[in-house]
Amino acid sequence: MWTSDTGASYMVLTAHWVNSEWNLQHAVIAFQRFPHPHTGEQIQLATFKIFQDFSITTKALTITIDNGANQVAAMKLLSTKLSRELQVDFNVIRCGAHTVALVVNAGLKKFKPVIDKVRAFIIEIRRSPKKEQELSNLAEKLQVKYRKLIQDVKTRWNSTYSMLESFLANKAIITSLISLHNDFISLDLTENEWKEIDLFCEFLKQFFDFTKEMSGSNYPTLGTLLLLLDHLSDHLTTTIRQTKIPWIKEIAMAMNEKFQSILDNLCNSSTYLALILDPRYKLQILPDNVDAETIKQTLIDEFSSYQILEQLNNNEFNEEASSTGDKRKSIGMLDRILQKKKKFNNTQNSEIDEYLTTSIESPNTNPCEWWKNHKLQYPILSKIARDYIGIPSTSVPSEQAFSKSGELISKRRNRLGDSAIEACMCLNSWIKLLDD
Numbered sequence: 001m002w003t004s005d006t007g008a009s010y011m012v013l014t015a016h017w018v019n020s021e022w023n024l025q026h027a028v029i030a031f032q033r034f035p036h037p038h039t040g041e042q043i044q045l046a047t048f049k050i051f052q053d054f055s056i057t058t059k060a061l062t063i064t065i066d067n068g069a070n071q072v073a074a075m076k077l078l079s080t081k082l083s084r085e086l087q088v089d090f091n092v093i094r095c096g097a098h099t100v101a102l103v104v105n106a107g108l109k110k111f112k113p114v115i116d117k118v119r120a121f122i123i124e125i126r127r128s129p130k131k132e133q134e135l136s137n138l139a140e141k142l143q144v145k146y147r148k149l150i151q152d153v154k155t156r157w158n159s160t161y162s163m164l165e166s167f168l169a170n171k172a173i174i175t176s177l178i179s180l181h182n183d184f185i186s187l188d189l190t191e192n193e194w195k196e197i198d199l200f201c202e203f204l205k206q207f208f209d210f211t212k213e214m215s216g217s218n219y220p221t222l223g224t225l226l227l228l229l230d231h232l233s234d235h236l237t238t239t240i241r242q243t244k245i246p247w248i249k250e251i252a253m254a255m256n257e258k259f260q261s262i263l264d265n266l267c268n269s270s271t272y273l274a275l276i277l278d279p280r281y282k283l284q285i286l287p288d289n290v291d292a293e294t295i296k297q298t299l300i301d302e303f304s305s306y307q308i309l310e311q312l313n314n315n316e317f318n319e320e321a322s323s324t325g326d327k328r329k330s331i332g333m334l335d336r337i338l339q340k341k342k343k344f345n346n347t348q349n350s351e352i353d354e355y356l357t358t359s360i361e362s363p364n365t366n367p368c369e370w371w372k373n374h375k376l377q378y379p380i381l382s383k384i385a386r387d388y389i390g391i392p393s394t395s396v397p398s399e400q401a402f403s404k405s406g407e408l409i410s411k412r413r414n415r416l417g418d419s420a421i422e423a424c425m426c427l428n429s430w431i432k433l434l435d436d
Helices: 040-053 069-086 096-127 129-142 157-169 171-180 191-214 222-242 246-266 269-276 292-316 333-341 347-357 367-374 379-388 396-408 418-435
Strands: 009-018 024-033 062-065 091-094
Touching: 009 040, 009 396, 009 418, 024 040, 024 396, 024 418, 040 069, 062 069, 069 091, 091 096, 091 246, 091 269, 096 129, 096 157, 096 191, 096 222, 096 246, 129 171, 157 171, 157 191, 191 222, 191 246, 222 246, 222 269, 269 292, 269 379, 292 347, 292 379, 347 379, 367 379
Parallel strands: 062 091
Antiparallel strands: 009 024
């Protein structure tokens, strides 16, 4: 959900998939005006209608959303609807970046007084090109590099981190200029607070790197999500246990409390499958809180579903039928009984066991490229992988669409109709697919 400069509310939905060449793809499929009320019921109805319009009601595997209460409620309703009416399993992924933002914001509150001082100073600098030029000129004299000061957006914690980092990088220039010119902008910051900013940035860097890594849309991220979250959890607990700095410990404890309260929101069968089907991890590199047997059983169950649907599809469709989506079609009661009773051949055991017992690949391996080269070796597993490894771990692509729409929807362009706006946004996204 997004509100434009004109005050109008919009809803965006982006689709993500792995194409036949095993390249990750994504495109805006809806950019709709969404008047109030923004209730869970209204969001659910609109999302279901978009699914129907694109004939993906039985093909959509998951949806990635932020942590807004209305969106969470909407997707619970949608998941229930798809399960009851179409017998389709539909998972909801909470945006990893938004989740980490909630954790970090719990820590930022306790560092607010220092952040406010830095922000006030930078605002004054940004308002005066002359003063910023003075900083740049002094940097040349001191033969040090001047890094442009960043003003943060209060709703985006990573921009606050970047602001503090840019401020810290210019410490020598800022302190020198203030000492040389009494009429320069005053900075009510003690030497001890400078050290605190340095320590705070060092502590937060792990979270900043996480957000950067998870915000990509051209490489698989969901399989990596649980591992990075596990790393952040270790970072917090280690800091709490080892730091001798009381205020850092207090911040880490506040963040850890928030982290533990929302961690379960990110764990479901889709994240588990994306993890195990990433050839860099399999079952050999797992977070501490994840049970290997649980993940393996999840894969076995999914394999069985694909196996029976593969047989059903072979009977009903020709070999050219797309496997992506076909597997989402509901299985009837008789088919479910047969799935439980029928003794499959050793395909399941041979594929899964062979895949899991071979060595993991190097961290630089592209999972999509790897599966493309091994799809004949693992015919069914590769189809599962094609569906799961492309699931985004964040809602960043949708937010990028909102950023792009800011160029289209403005007070100067207030005559564009809703359908024209949606057409422009979708076509702008779709035309990029022609280049791939």
